[in-house]
Amino acid sequence: MVNWNSLHEEMEQLKREGRYRPVQSWTSASSTWMETNGRKLLQMSSNNYLGFADHPALRQAAIEAIQTYGVGSGSVRTITGTLAIHEQLEFELARFKGTEAALTFQSGFTTNQGVLSTILGADDVVISDELNHASIIDGIRLTKAHRKIYTHKNMDQLEQALRESALYKKRVVVTDGVFSMDGDIAPLQEIVELAERYDAFVYVDDAHASGVLGRNGKGSVDHFGLNGRVHMQIGTLSKAVGVVGGYVACENILKETLIHKARPFLFSTSQPPMVAAACLAAIRLLEQSDELIQRLWSNADYFRKGVQALGLDTGASETPIVPVIIGSPEKTMIFSDMLLQEGIFAQGITYPTVAMDKGRVRMIVTANHTREELDFVIQSLEKVGRKTALI
Numbered sequence: 361m362v363n364w365n366s367l368h369e370e371m372e373q374l375k376r377e378g379r380y381r382p383v384q385s386w387t388s389a390s391s392t393w394m395e396t397n398g399r400k401l402l403q404m405s406s407n408n409y410l411g412f413a414d415h416p417a418l419r420q421a422a423i424e425a426i427q428t429y430g431v432g433s434g435s436v437r438t439i440t441g442t443l444a445i446h447e448q449l450e451f452e453l454a455r456f457k458g459t460e461a462a463l464t465f466q467s468g469f470t471t472n473q474g475v476l477s478t479i480l481g482a483d484d485v486v487i488s489d490e491l492n493h494a495s496i497i498d499g500i501r502l503t504k505a506h507r508k509i510y511t512h513k514n515m516d517q518l519e520q521a522l523r524e525s526a527l528y529k530k531r532v533v534v535t536d537g538v539f540s541m542d543g544d545i546a547p548l549q550e551i552v553e554l555a556e557r558y559d560a561f562v563y564v565d566d567a568h569a570s571g572v573l574g575r576n577g578k579g580s581v582d583h584f585g586l587n588g589r590v591h592m593q594i595g596t597l598s599k600a601v602g603v604v605g606g607y608v609a610c611e612n613i614l615k616e617t618l619i620h621k622a623r624p625f626l627f628s629t630s631q632p633p634m635v636a637a638a639c640l641a642a643i644r645l646l647e648q649s650d651e652l653i654q655r656l657w658s659n660a661d662y663f664r665k666g667v668q669a670l671g672l673d674t675g676a677s678e679t680p681i682v683p684v685i686i687g688s689p690e691k692t693m694i695f696s697d698m699l700l701q702e703g704i705f706a707q708g709i710t711y712p713t714v715a716m717d718k719g720r721v722r723m724i725v726t727a728n729h730t731r732e733e734l735d736f737v738i739q740s741l742e743k744v745g746r747k748t749a750l751i
């Protein structure tokens with residue numbers, strides 16, 4: 361008789377290590393205050409950087425698309441699942457990013473799977489930062505390419521890896537634009553210069569940089585003035601853009617190839633039309649004004665300084681992602697639970713997402729947080745920090 365004993369054991373193990381977490385269920389829109397179990401909490405863990413998840417212009421665009429197209433696309437992109445709204449979104453994304461073309465996928469996760477598995481073959485080598493996102497790691501696992509991992513942002517190691525890669529057919533350097541657990545920015549200038557010296561492609565995953573970094577949120581490539589020198593820019597439509605989906609901004613020839621070869625594009629149904637329409641509305645808002653992005657950065661700098669002034673460790677943070685590094689998984693979860701008592705939702709992030717002794721509550725400041733709300737979080741961090749002897 362089969363049974364699930366091994367899974368029971370695994371879950372018991374998580375409980376012993378303080379890593380077992382029920383999923384929080386919310387009963388209101390994604391916003392600065394969110395309701396759960398009849399209680400309103402100040403949200404410090406959402407990727408909704410600009411408040412677009414709940415923005416009236418996006419809601420309206422989605423409703424109109426439902427009226428025109430219904431709720432489903434009917435199939436994968438290559439059969440009946442390409443609606444005019446998908447192509448319009450891709451056209452405007454490419455214009456926004458300043459690239460020849462853009463191709464959308466169902467999520468940032470499937471974008472990485474689709475693009476990496478298409479471009480990398482057995483004769484190629486991929487050179488990847490050790491802290492790259494799980495979807496990049498999984499995308500690489502789908503390929504037969506040779507792998508080299510460099511220590512986080514270590515340019516000497518990257519150069520060493522490139523120097524040893526001359527005999528491969530393609531060399532592809534892969535990095536997050538903004539690292540999701542630490543909130544630091546990739547040294548893209550150096551990466552691009554090294555890649556050019558050693559004839560390598562550059563692949564940047566801007567999930568946390570789209571709508572955050574660069575002019576009007578165009579991303580890390582724009583931030584560093586490297587337009588035209590990065591071959592693949594991955595973006596997500598699920599974070600600052602506020603909806604769901606992913607895309608690659610690239611040259612026409614890569615888009616054409618992906619349409620014929622990328623498996624999530626060929627074998628999984630396309631985004632519902634209202635999703636594409638809401639994303640399109642978001643891109644238009646970004647192009648119209650950078651006011652929200654200015655507010656986002658001003659809030660982020662204010663908050664980070666406030667947290668650091670308490671003597672708490674914000675690690676390498678230099679973006680609106682502000683982690684407070686606590687330590688063991690158990691301590692991290694206690695800290696997160698104590699903030700919850702104060703009315704603040706700041707999710708604890710522990711091993712294996714981060715190293716065992718680098719557990720953290722990762723906070724994300726948004727444009728819509730008020731100074732009073734941020735002050736309240738800082739005061740609560742002080743209170744909890746003292747109670748837990750962290751300060």
Ligand SMILES: *Cc1c(COP(=O)(O)O)cnc(C)c1O
Pocket residue numbers: 467468469470472493495496536540565566567568596597598599604605606
């Ligand atoms: C969140 C994230 C993704 C996944 O994006 P989804 O649209 O949520 O699937 C991919 N890459 C990075 C770097 C991310 O932070």
